[in-house]
Amino acid sequence: MKNIAQIVCEHPFFHGLDGEFCDLVCGCARNVRFNPGEYLFHEGGDADYLYLIRYGQVALEIAVPGKPSVRFQTLHDGDLVGVSWVLPPYHWAYDARAITLTRAIAMDAHCLRKKCDDDPVLGYDVLKRLLPILTSRLHATQMQILDVYGAPEQPE
Amino acid sequence: MDNVDDGSVITRQGLQCLLDALAQRGYTVVGPTVRDQAIVYEELARTDELPAGWTDEQDGGHYRLKRRSDEALFGYAVGPHSWKRFLHPPKVSLWQATRNGDELRFVPARDEPPRYAFIGVRACELAAISIQDRVLMGDEYADPHYRSRREQAFLVALNCSEAGGTCFCDSMNTGPDVKEGYDLVLTELLDGDNHLFLIRSGSEEGAEILAELPREPATEAHQAAATAVVEKTRSQMGRSMPQTAIPALLMDNLEHPRWDEVADRCLSCSNCTMVCPTCFCTTVEDTSDLEGVTAERSRRWDSCFTSDFSYIHGGSVRSSTRSRYRQWMTHKLATWVDQFGTSGCVGCGRCITWCPVGIDITEEVRAIHDDVSSRDKE
Amino acid sequence: MADDLMVPEPVRVLRRQQELATTWTLELESGQAGHRPFLPGQFNMLYIFGVGEVPISLSGDAGQTETLVHTVRAVGPVSNKLAALKPMDTVGLRGPFGVGWPMTAGEGADLLIVAGGLGLAPLRPAIYHVLRHRERYGRVILLYGTRSPDDILYAGQLEEWNKRPDIEVHITVDHASGDWPGKIGVVPSLVPTLDFDPEDTVAMVCGPEIMMRFTVNALRDAGVEDESIYLSMERNMKCALGHCGHCQFGSTFVCKDGPVLSFERVRGLLSLKEF
Numbered sequence: 001m002k003n004i005a006q007i008v009c010e011h012p013f014f015h016g017l018d019g020e021f022c023d024l025v026c027g028c029a030r031n032v033r034f035n036p037g038e039y040l041f042h043e044g045g046d047a048d049y050l051y052l053i054r055y056g057q058v059a060l061e062i063a064v065p066g067k068p069s070v071r072f073q074t075l076h077d078g079d080l081v082g083v084s085w086v087l088p089p090y091h092w093a094y095d096a097r098a099i100t101l102t103r104a105i106a107m108d109a110h111c112l113r114k115k116c117d118d119d120p121v122l123g124y125d126v127l128k129r130l131l132p133i134l135t136s137r138l139h140a141t142q143m144q145i146l147d148v149y150g151a152p153e154q155p156e
Numbered sequence: 157m158d159n160v161d162d163g164s165v166i167t168r169q170g171l172q173c174l175l176d177a178l179a180q181r182g183y184t185v186v187g188p189t190v191r192d193q194a195i196v197y198e199e200l201a202r203t204d205e206l207p208a209g210w211t212d213e214q215d216g217g218h219y220r221l222k223r224r225s226d227e228a229l230f231g232y233a234v235g236p237h238s239w240k241r242f243l244h245p246p247k248v249s250l251w252q253a254t255r256n257g258d259e260l261r262f263v264p265a266r267d268e269p270p271r272y273a274f275i276g277v278r279a280c281e282l283a284a285i286s287i288q289d290r291v292l293m294g295d296e297y298a299d300p301h302y303r304s305r306r307e308q309a310f311l312v313a314l315n316c317s318e319a320g321g322t323c324f325c326d327s328m329n330t331g332p333d334v335k336e337g338y339d340l341v342l343t344e345l346l347d348g349d350n351h352l353f354l355i356r357s358g359s360e361e362g363a364e365i366l367a368e369l370p371r372e373p374a375t376e377a378h379q380a381a382a383t384a385v386v387e388k389t390r391s392q393m394g395r396s397m398p399q400t401a402i403p404a405l406l407m408d409n410l411e412h413p414r415w416d417e418v419a420d421r422c423l424s425c426s427n428c429t430m431v432c433p434t435c436f437c438t439t440v441e442d443t444s445d446l447e448g449v450t451a452e453r454s455r456r457w458d459s460c461f462t463s464d465f466s467y468i469h470g471g472s473v474r475s476s477t478r479s480r481y482r483q484w485m486t487h488k489l490a491t492w493v494d495q496f497g498t499s500g501c502v503g504c505g506r507c508i509t510w511c512p513v514g515i516d517i518t519e520e521v522r523a524i525h526d527d528v529s530s531r532d533k534e
Numbered sequence: 535m536a537d538d539l540m541v542p543e544p545v546r547v548l549r550r551q552q553e554l555a556t557t558w559t560l561e562l563e564s565g566q567a568g569h570r571p572f573l574p575g576q577f578n579m580l581y582i583f584g585v586g587e588v589p590i591s592l593s594g595d596a597g598q599t600e601t602l603v604h605t606v607r608a609v610g611p612v613s614n615k616l617a618a619l620k621p622m623d624t625v626g627l628r629g630p631f632g633v634g635w636p637m638t639a640g641e642g643a644d645l646l647i648v649a650g651g652l653g654l655a656p657l658r659p660a661i662y663h664v665l666r667h668r669e670r671y672g673r674v675i676l677l678y679g680t681r682s683p684d685d686i687l688y689a690g691q692l693e694e695w696n697k698r699p700d701i702e703v704h705i706t707v708d709h710a711s712g713d714w715p716g717k718i719g720v721v722p723s724l725v726p727t728l729d730f731d732p733e734d735t736v737a738m739v740c741g742p743e744i745m746m747r748f749t750v751n752a753l754r755d756a757g758v759e760d761e762s763i764y765l766s767m768e769r770n771m772k773c774a775l776g777h778c779g780h781c782q783f784g785s786t787f788v789c790k791d792g793p794v795l796s797f798e799r800v801r802g803l804l805s806l807k808e809f
Contacts, residue, residue, distance in 0.1 A: 059718060068711035074718040077725065139748065140720045144708045144717060148742040149651035149681040209683050251541045253626065255583050260624040297775040297790070300538050410806060437779030444584030451584040455540075458778070465780060466771050469609045479808035487782065494785035503786040 004029055008105055011052045012078040013129055023120050028111035032057075034098035040081060041092045048083040049106045053077055056102025061095040072144065073137070074099065080133055085109035162416040163374035164366065165345070165352045168229070172203045173369050174340070181365070183310055184229065186242060187275030193221055195235040199240070200275075207232060207314055214394070214505065216514025230344045231278055233320025234504050238433035239281055242272050243305045244288060247456040250440070251353040254450050265454075267301055273310040277279055278339065279331030280323075283502040284433035286337055290496045291436050301455075307526050312362065315340035317346075317385045322505030323395035324518055328397055330502045332389040340366060341381040356380045359367045371442070388429070395505060395518045398525045402499070403490035410482065419478035426459030428507035428515075429484065434460070434500045460484050485520060539775055542581045542626030543799070547619045548601055553687055556608045557652065558617040559593070561601045565627060572596050574659030575634030575766060575794045579774050580604065581626030582615040589771045589789070591656035592630060597666050605687070607656040609647045631774040632793050635660040636764055640736040644672040645757070646728075648749050650679050650721055650741020654687045656766050656793075657740050661695070668700050674711065675730065679721025679745070682707050683714045704728075725752035727768035738794075740766040747804055750797055763797035763800070777792075784809065 007030050008014055009022040017025070032051070034040060040051055040058060058081050061069040072094075081104070084092050090109065116123030126133075129154050164172070175484050177187050179201065190207045200206070205351035212232040213220045217283040224231050249265035278284070285306075316325075316332035325331030334341045337364035343354040358361040380453055429435040441456035458465060461480045466473035474480050492500035501517065508516045551562040555667035570591050581587040588610070594603025595808075619625065637660065645664060651656045664671055676695065680686055686705065696703040704724050706717040717724070722745070737758050739749050746765050755761055768780035769788040774789035784803045786792060805809050 057717075061712075068713075070713065071710045071714065071718045072708075074706075074716075076717070078727075136723060136726075140723050143720045143722070143744065143748055146744055147681065148744045149679075149685060149707075149708070174651070185796075220774055226711065250538075251543075251581060253581075258622055260583060260626065262541050262544060262626060264538055264541050292777060295538060297777065299775075299777055343676055410809070435779070438773070439780070440587070442584060442586045448584060453540075453587075458780070460779065465770065468768055473769065474808045483782075485808075491782070491785035495787070 004031065004034050004105070007031075007054065008052070011054065011105065013052050014079045017125065021119075024115050024119070024122060025107070025112060025126075028108040028115065029105050030108075032104050032106045034102045034104070036098055036100055037099050040096040040098065040102075041106075043092055043094050045092045047082060047090040047092050049082070050085045050109055050112070051081040051096075051104040051106055053079050053081060053105045053151065054105065057099040058105070059097050059099050061097060063095065069095065073140070079124055079128075083130060083134060083137075085113070086127070086130060159470050163379065164355050164369075164371040165374045166369055166371045166379050167353075168203055168351055170355075170369050170371060171229075171353060174365065174464075175201060175203065175275070176197075176297070177365050177368050178310060178312075182271055183273035184270035185273045185275060188230070188232075194219065195221070195232055197237040197274075203229065203272040205296055205301065206275075207365065211318060212320060212465065214322045214509045216322065216516050217511055218321075219509050226346055226452050228344060230314055230342075231318050233316070233318055233323055234278060234281065234432050234506060235305060236379050236506065236510055238287060238431070238506070239274055239277065240288060240433050240436075242274070243285065243309065244299075244302050244436060245305075246291065247454055248301050250453045252450055252453055255448065267304065269301075269308075270303045271308040271310070271368055272305065273312065275312045276314045276342070277311050278314055278316050279334045279505075280325040280328075280502040280504040282311070282334060282337045283325075284327075284328035284504070285311075286501070287363065287434045287496065287498055287500060288436060290498065291434075294496065296471055312341075313341040313358075315341065315343040315386050316389045317465075318320070319375045319389045319392040320509070322508040322516075323393050323503065324397050324505060325503035326393050326396070327367075327391050327399065328501060328503030328520075330369045330475065332528050333386045343385055345378065345381050345385065347381070352378070354378050360370070379430065395508065397501070397503065397518050398522050400525055402521060405521070405528065406486050406490045408484070409524050410526060412524050412527070414520065414527065415478050415482050417523075418481050418515060418520055418528050419476065422475045422477050422481050423512060424480055425512060426461040427512065429459040429461060430457065431510045432488075433504060433506070433507040434488075435503065437465070439464070455484045460487070461529055481515075485517065488517070489521065539628065540773065542579070542587075542628045544624045545602070545627045546576065547621055547623045547625065549621060549746075550619060554607075554685055554695075556617070557605060557687065558608070559603060559605045560601050560619060561594070564599055564624065565764030571599060572602075572630035572659075573634035574663050575656055576632045577774075577793060578604065578627055578629030579631070579771075580616060581628070581786065582612050583624075585615055585628070586612045587626070587628075587772075588612045588616070588637065589774065590632075591766075591793070592755060593658045595656035595662040595666075596659050597662060606651065607652055609654075613765050615706045628774065632789060633791060633795075635738050635794050636736060636796075637663050640738075641670045642672065643762075644724040644731060644735045646677070646730065646735050646737040646753070647675065647724075647735060648677045648679075648688065648721060648739045648741075648753075649683065650745035650749070652687060653745070653766070654678055655740075657690065657738060658691075660738060661701075662776075663679055665695075665701065668709070672734065673702070673706070673730065674700065675728065677706075677721055677724045678705050679706045679708070679724070679741070681709075683710050683716070699713075713735075720748065722748040722752040725749070725756050733759070735762060737763045738766075739763065742766070743804075750804070760801055761796055761798040764794050764799065765797060766793045767795055767800070768793070
């Protein structure tokens with residue numbers, strides 16, 4: 001059976017991380033599981049953890065008054081859930097809910113932030129891993145806003 | 157039987173005999189004539205319908221007829237018409253559909269065009285016709301309407317004796333001398349009261365017709381005079397296209413600020429595309445009667461300057477004037493080369509003359525060229 | 535004039551089936567055109583009496599010649615009439631026209647088929663072809679993205695293909711409410727999650743132009759070669775013969791040189807505004 005250090009460092013988010021750093025961040029990690037329908041976190045809540053999905057599917061949702069929640073993204077094996085933990089005041093901007101049985105590594109955000117603050121080289125490495133996720137979500141959001149599959153406004 | 161008679165001269169009377177011979181052979185003779193203060197192409201039967209003693213003054217956005225001091229029949233440059241209005245007409249009926257209950261029937265429109273003989277086809281215009289040949293019958297999809305007109309046409313070409321203020325055929329290598337693609341070619345020779353036409357044939361039928369005309373053998377002096385006419389014309393070009401690799405220049409500068417400047421002046425009126433002898437774009441029109449029994453589809457000239465031109469559901473691909481001018485000019489001078497192996501511009505100058513604000517295609521190329529070369533030097 | 539390709543042939547509507555809220559599939563008798571088999575990715579010009587003519591891609595199986603299948607979204611005067619046709623009604627048909635998907639060039643390679651929205655319709659003949667000649671191709675992956683779970687075209691068929699062992703189907707929607715168990719996210723975001731061999735992959739992409747641009751970026755990032763990426767472009771088409779000039783995209787006549795073009799051919803022009 002794999003120990004948590006192996007699991008963390010083999011996860012795509014931390015893949016290739018320097019061995020020493022790996023030991024550092026593993027100190028913040030623990031295994032968690034979520035049943036289908038269970039929330040990882042809620043909008044407005046404190047961003048105390050980030051989650052590295054090992055197995056399962058997690059939906060990001062925004063509650064709309066009087067309507068079912070709108071799901072705008074699903075995350076899967078190898079994805080990172082939660083980016084608000086890196087930016088003050090560390091509050092979640094949406095809900096995250098497990099759609100299927102989900103196994104993940106929960107990283108203590110306070111712990112990880114402190115280690116990144118203490119060692120800027122580690123902090124820069126972690127940020128470089130986070131930035132592509134943010135930009136790709138930005139691009140995806142642009143495409144969603146454009147509603148490219150929607151009916152054209154004018155006829156042919 | 158090429159150039160069987162490459163040295164004859166005919167008089168103006170001989171030219172009338174040529175018109176008669178063509179009419180007798182069943183050709184509908186079309187040539188230049190004065191109408192509405194412009195020289196246009198119309199059906200004609202007599203040489204006195206030609207613009208004797210007229211010339212034209214042309215510049216950006218400017219066209220005026222003026223009297224000449226002589227009685228030259230071809231002493232002017234090209235007018236607003238080109239031969240495309242006969243070979244690729246402004247409007248062609250394509251078919252009729254009739255509906256009877258849920259039965260639908262399509263009947264191709266009867267298209268029996270006349271056999272045209274064109275009088276006074278200049279070198280730039282021959283080049284334009286050969287370009288439209290490539291566009292409209294150059295691959296497996298030959299346009300039957302163009303082909304039926306083109307294949308029967310008899311071309312009496314003309315070496316230019318007068319370059320207009322917007323002419324630049326010399327810098328496009330299309331003129332002013334006629335090189336190929338004609339049945340007969342004329343050079344107008346005026347020496348005091350002596351008014352002659354040097355005439356040569358370029359096809360079997362041309363030679364046959366030439367043999368029927370009252371003619372004299374051309375002397376060396378005639379030949380020399382004809383060469384001098386063309387060389388004088390060459391030296392009179394009102395414009396010139398910069399001698400550079402234009403396709404690469406334009407395609408490498410698709411976001412050049414000059415496109416914005418020209419767009420500020422361009423009215424998107426599409427005059428340039430209508431007078432251009434190579435612009436070939438068309439659209440289709442569907443009409444139906446009030447009872448809904450018959451419907452018709454026709455084809456008419458269209459222009460890349462209209463907003464509908466690039467319409468796909470949801471909007472026009474090219475909604476700004478900038479993008480439309482860029483499309484027209486890059487197509488004419490750059491992508492045309494990829495498509496048809498030749499530039500789409502023959503240097504006739506019509507687009508400059510008939511542009512209401514005098515936009516000059518040579519000046520636009522020069523502006524981008526000069527700007528890019530000055531930046532390269534820095 | 536027999537060689538006048540501008541004159542349509544009357545053909546009957548055999549069946550009509552609703553696919554989505556405003557999208558219908560028409561099965562037409564193949565008429566004479568049936569004697570000329572079409573290639574996946576080609577289109578026909580469909581004419582409604584007195585109203586006009588529009589290009590509609592063929593979306594059926596090129597391996598059967600009795601009928602011609604077109605999926606139409608009712609967005610304009612002609613397509614609204616097309617979508618409202620009933621069996622035994624007659625339409626005018628010209629075609630097939632254009633250059634289709636690289637079914638031959640793709641032989642021996644893995645295929646990554648990426649469709650967005652109604653862009654699945656012009657790709658469906660390519661999928662039929664692949665499944666008919668499965669041995670000629672390596673791995674086959676279909677990525678399909680659309681607006682919402684209600685906008686999934688050919689949903690039943692996608693489900694059947696998904697059950698087959700010889701084609702991998704991944705569906706994603708831009709957004710959904712709580713009862714959608716599948717993936718949510720834009721279709722280009724599926725590309726980096728795939729475990730595939732980019733150097734041995736031929737990609738076929740069809741959908742709205744913006745979706746194709748984002749997808750091409752994702753494919754290139756993943757290492758797929760420009761000349762192995764094919765797109766189906768949409769431009770105004772009137773004649774379908776390369777004569778009317780409307781569909782020009784740079785030096786390309788989309789109707790005659792396309793609609794399927796290799797990315798290599800349109801690189802540099804695709805992101806150019808209003809070109």
